[in-house]
Amino acid sequence: xxxxxxxxxxxxxxxxxxxxxxxxxxxxxxxxxxxxxxxxxxxxxxxxxxxxxxxxxxxxxxxxxxxxxxxxxxxxxxxxxxxxxxxxxxxxxxxxxxxxxxxxxxxxxxxxxxxxxxxxxxxxxxxxxxxxxxxxxxxxxxxxxxxxxxxxxxxxxxxxxxxxxxxxxxxxxxxxxxxxxxxxxxxxxxxxxxxxxxxxxxxxxxxxxxxxxxxxxxxxxxxxxxxxxxxxxxxxxxxxxxxxxxxxxxxxxxxxxxxxxxxxxxxxxxxxxxxxxxxxxxxxxxxxxxxxxxxxxxxxxxxxxxxxxxxxxxxxxxxxxxxxxxxxxxxxxxxxxxxxxxxxxxxxxxxxxxxxxxxxxxxxxxxxxxxxxxxxxxxxxxxxxxxxxxxxxxxxxxxxxxxxx
Numbered sequence: 001x002x003x004x005x006x007x008x009x010x011x012x013x014x015x016x017x018x019x020x021x022x023x024x025x026x027x028x029x030x031x032x033x034x035x036x037x038x039x040x041x042x043x044x045x046x047x048x049x050x051x052x053x054x055x056x057x058x059x060x061x062x063x064x065x066x067x068x069x070x071x072x073x074x075x076x077x078x079x080x081x082x083x084x085x086x087x088x089x090x091x092x093x094x095x096x097x098x099x100x101x102x103x104x105x106x107x108x109x110x111x112x113x114x115x116x117x118x119x120x121x122x123x124x125x126x127x128x129x130x131x132x133x134x135x136x137x138x139x140x141x142x143x144x145x146x147x148x149x150x151x152x153x154x155x156x157x158x159x160x161x162x163x164x165x166x167x168x169x170x171x172x173x174x175x176x177x178x179x180x181x182x183x184x185x186x187x188x189x190x191x192x193x194x195x196x197x198x199x200x201x202x203x204x205x206x207x208x209x210x211x212x213x214x215x216x217x218x219x220x221x222x223x224x225x226x227x228x229x230x231x232x233x234x235x236x237x238x239x240x241x242x243x244x245x246x247x248x249x250x251x252x253x254x255x256x257x258x259x260x261x262x263x264x265x266x267x268x269x270x271x272x273x274x275x276x277x278x279x280x281x282x283x284x285x286x287x288x289x290x291x292x293x294x295x296x297x298x299x300x301x302x303x304x305x306x307x308x309x310x311x312x313x314x315x316x317x318x319x320x321x322x323x324x325x326x327x328x329x330x331x332x333x334x335x336x337x338x339x340x341x342x343x344x345x346x347x348x349x350x351x352x353x354x355x356x357x358x359x360x361x362x363x364x365x366x367x368x369x370x371x372x373x374x375x376x377x378x379x380x381x382x383x384x385x386x387x388x389x390x391x392x393x394x395x396x397x398x399x400x401x402x403x404x405x
Contacts, residue, residue, distance in 0.1 A: 006055045008077040010070045013044055017313075020044045021183045022068045022076065027059045039077060041309070042070065045187030047280075047316060048309040057081045067180070188279060195338045200376035203335040204384050208392045210351055210366045213237060216398050228293035234348070235271065236295040238323060240401050241394040242346055243267045243288045246321060249387040251379040252344035252372075253320050261378055270319030270339060271299055274329075275306040281339055282311055283319040327351060327368065336373050343378045346391065347371035 013020055020042040027039045038050035039059065060080030070076055181189070195201065217232050224232045246253040246267060254263045267288040270281040282302035284295060305311045322339045327350035336347040349369045356365050370391060374384045394400045 004081045005060050005078045006053075006057070006081075007075045008039055008051060008053060008079055010042065010072050010074045010076060011049070011051060012072050013042075013049070013313075017044050019069050019071050020049070022064055022066050022070060023048060023182070025062060025066060026050070029059050029062060032056075032058050033079060039079075043183045044313075045183050047311050047313055048184070050309075051076070053079050055079055055081075184280075191340060192337050195340050199338055199340065201338055201373055202376050202381065202384070203371055203373045204381070204388055205333070205372075206370050206385075206388045206392050208368050208370055208395050209356065210234075210368055210395065212396055213398055214366055224293070228296075230293060230296045230300060232292060233296055233299075235299050235323070235325065236292040237395060237398060237401065238346070238348060238391070239269050239271075239284065239287055239295050239299075240292065241391045242269065242321060242323060244394060244401070244404060245387045245390040247288075248390060249379075249383045251383055252374060252387055254343050254378055255341035256343075256375070256378060257341070264320040266320065268318050268320050270322040270342075271302065272322060272324035272339075273303045273306045275309065275311075280306050280311060280316060281319060281322055281324075282306060282315045283317070322346070323348065325349075333369050333371070335371060338373055338375060343375040344384075344387075345373050346388075347373070 010020065021044075023041040023043040025040050027033055027037075033039060033053045033056065035054070035056045036052045039053050040051050042049045042051060057079045059077060061078040062076075063078065064070060064074075064076050213234065221232055224230075250263045251261070253267065254261055256262075266286065269284045269287045271284060272279055272281045274280075282305070284290070284298045284302070287295060290298065302311070302315060305315065319339065319342065321342060322336075322345040324336050324345060325348040326334050326336075327348050331349050332352070333349060334347055336345045338345055347370065349371070351366050351368050353364050354367045355362050356367065357363075358365065370388055372384055372388045
């Protein structure tokens, strides 16, 4: 390391994370860098970290390439103090072109004879004659109609008839594009497979009428925005309903640990959101102590951080229950997979106006299918069904949420 440069090293990545992948260089060699300005993005199996420069200067060297695996403490770049910059992988100076020697003139070939001796043509094959059968010749002599004759085909025609049919043209191979899986997506895949392999996952379904919730939002939305600076959405209402349901059925707010069931008495609700790198589940902390506006703000902040790849390890750790909303993508029904070690996950879906029976009559109502996947090793079917019914009851009568019923 030069006295005029500072090493940029991989920071501590968090508990149980031993390595990362170099995802993207945010600065190129020779570019100026301010102190604390991000230089490179590192992808872990949970988050993407932007590593800032420890000092101002210019990027003097990229020690590792994109896609390389690095560990905490490893040097990934060197920051050179301006104006003395040591640039790695400097291009060699151009060498002046060498004047190529003119090719020697080849001697002219000897004069060829004016005319080449002609090759005698092969003798023409004698014409082939067909001999009529005796019966035909007799009929012709006697003036009678000759019987039908099957003539022998020529050798050339016979060979053509025996030739195999041309092979069908093989269609062009479809075009493909191969991209390596990111560390985050590989980790997601591993966890989903692990959940299916180790947990006894069952899913129960129900449907909920959102008429009352939609009427509540229409009535108070403007005042809610004016007071709290954020819209009242569905997620905060479902989060509050889930918290009250978890208090009734604690097995869904638990985990299996060393052969024992650990019941959580805090309610940190994971909210699955999509990012450019895959599905992530940031956590709304102490949701049981938050009002609807605070929950909406927390979800909005986490979603913004997910879209801009600014989630931290703390944002993703320690959830006790998860809610996922496939309805924003148009999903009508799904069976969500557990986010281990949690024992329950609630799936919301698309709101569709459907005819339903209401007080003995058919009416169009905004309906949503709900799905609850649970670990049957901890949660009985009766508890799972009753938990989902409790969600339905609180959403269809949202005043129950205000009274914590």
